[in-house]
Amino acid sequence: MKQKPTKDGLKIFTTFEQDCLICKQSSTQLICGYCKEDLTLFELAAYEYNLMVVPKVKKGLTKASFSHLVALGDYQWPLSKLLTGLKFSAYIPNAKALATLFVEHCIKENSPLPQLIIPIPLHKNRYLQRKYNQSIELAKHINKLTNIPLNTSIMYRHKATHAQTNLSAAKRRQNLKHAFKISINNNLMQYQHVALFDDVITTGTTMNYAYNTLKAAYPHLEIDIWCICLTLENR
Known part of the structure; x- marks a missing residue:
C-alpha cells in the first residue's frame, strides 16, 4: 500500500x-x-481438466505412464518469458504471477483436490549452483493460494543428470534412468491423492520417471501431473 x-x-x-x-x-x-x-491458455474446461484426452498432447507424450495432466498453456511468450525470468534470473514475482494464473485457470471449482503437492526435485549439485528450485518457488505460491500442503523432502534426485535441453528423447530417458529416489522417512501412506508439479514438460521424460518412481513405491496413490507450460516436440 x-x-x-x-x-x-x-x-x-x-x-x-x-x-x-x-x-x-x-x-x-x-x-x-x-x-x-x-x-x-489451454481450454481445460473443454477437456474436463485433463489434457491427456487431447490427441495432440497424447501423441506428444507417447511414453507417458500418467493419465491425468493439467497445464496453463504452451511454452510461448509471455509465459515463456516469465518462466525464464524465474529460472535463470531468480525473479520471484514471476512465480507468484504464474501460480495465480495456474490456480485461477487449472483448478476446477468444487472438485476433489490433491492432498499434497510434490515438486520435481533438483540434484543437490544443481541446487547449489542455482541456490533455488523454480518448481518449488511456484509450488510455494500454489500452496498459499489453495492451502494444499507442500512437501519438498519426499522425493530426491540421487543421480546428477546432464541438462535435458539439447538431448533427444532417447537420450533423455537414458539420462534420467534411476534418477529419482523416495525418502525413507515419509508419510505418504496417509495420502490417497497427490500432485507432482514441474514448471515445464517437454518430452515428459522427467515427469514420467518421477511418476513411475512414486507409483512403484506407493501403488495406491492417485497422482495428478501439474505444470505451467507444455512444449511438446511431437505436437
Whole structure:
C-alpha cells in the first residue's frame, strides 16, 4: 500500500501499484487485466481438466505412464518469458504471477483436490549452483493460494543428470534412468491423492520417471501431473 498525505497532515492508504510483468504499465496486479485477456491458455474446461484426452498432447507424450495432466498453456511468450525470468534470473514475482494464473485457470471449482503437492526435485549439485528450485518457488505460491500442503523432502534426485535441453528423447530417458529416489522417512501412506508439479514438460521424460518412481513405491496413490507450460516436440 502507498501512504498519501492529506492537507491536515493525516495519511491515507491507497491501492498499491506496480508495473505489470508483461506490458510494464502501472497495475494493481502482477499481470494487468488487459494482458490477462490477451493470454492464450489451454481450454481445460473443454477437456474436463485433463489434457491427456487431447490427441495432440497424447501423441506428444507417447511414453507417458500418467493419465491425468493439467497445464496453463504452451511454452510461448509471455509465459515463456516469465518462466525464464524465474529460472535463470531468480525473479520471484514471476512465480507468484504464474501460480495465480495456474490456480485461477487449472483448478476446477468444487472438485476433489490433491492432498499434497510434490515438486520435481533438483540434484543437490544443481541446487547449489542455482541456490533455488523454480518448481518449488511456484509450488510455494500454489500452496498459499489453495492451502494444499507442500512437501519438498519426499522425493530426491540421487543421480546428477546432464541438462535435458539439447538431448533427444532417447537420450533423455537414458539420462534420467534411476534418477529419482523416495525418502525413507515419509508419510505418504496417509495420502490417497497427490500432485507432482514441474514448471515445464517437454518430452515428459522427467515427469514420467518421477511418476513411475512414486507409483512403484506407493501403488495406491492417485497422482495428478501439474505444470505451467507444455512444449511438446511431437505436437
